[in-house]
Amino acid sequence: xxxxxxxxxxxxxxxxxxxxxxxxxxxxxxxxxxxxxxxxxxxxxxxxxxxxxxxxxx
Numbered sequence: 001x002x003x004x005x006x007x008x009x010x011x012x013x014x015x016x017x018x019x020x021x022x023x024x025x026x027x028x029x030x031x032x033x034x035x036x037x038x039x040x041x042x043x044x045x046x047x048x049x050x051x052x053x054x055x056x057x058x
Contacts, residue, residue, distance in 0.1 A: 020032050 016032065016036060020029060023029050023032065
């Protein structure tokens with residue numbers, strides 16, 4: 001599941017980058033930056049307890 005999350009985040013990041021450079025209006029670029037920042041901050045705020053430790057299966 002973690003590999004899928006990394007792949008999805010990479011694709012979304014590339015798409016966001018493409019949109020950012022396609023937009024010419026500075027105000028819209030600022031909105032894109034604010035949106036991306038909000039998404040990143042919300043992901044960091046998620047509890048770490050939901051992640052199971054990787055280790056040998058018993």
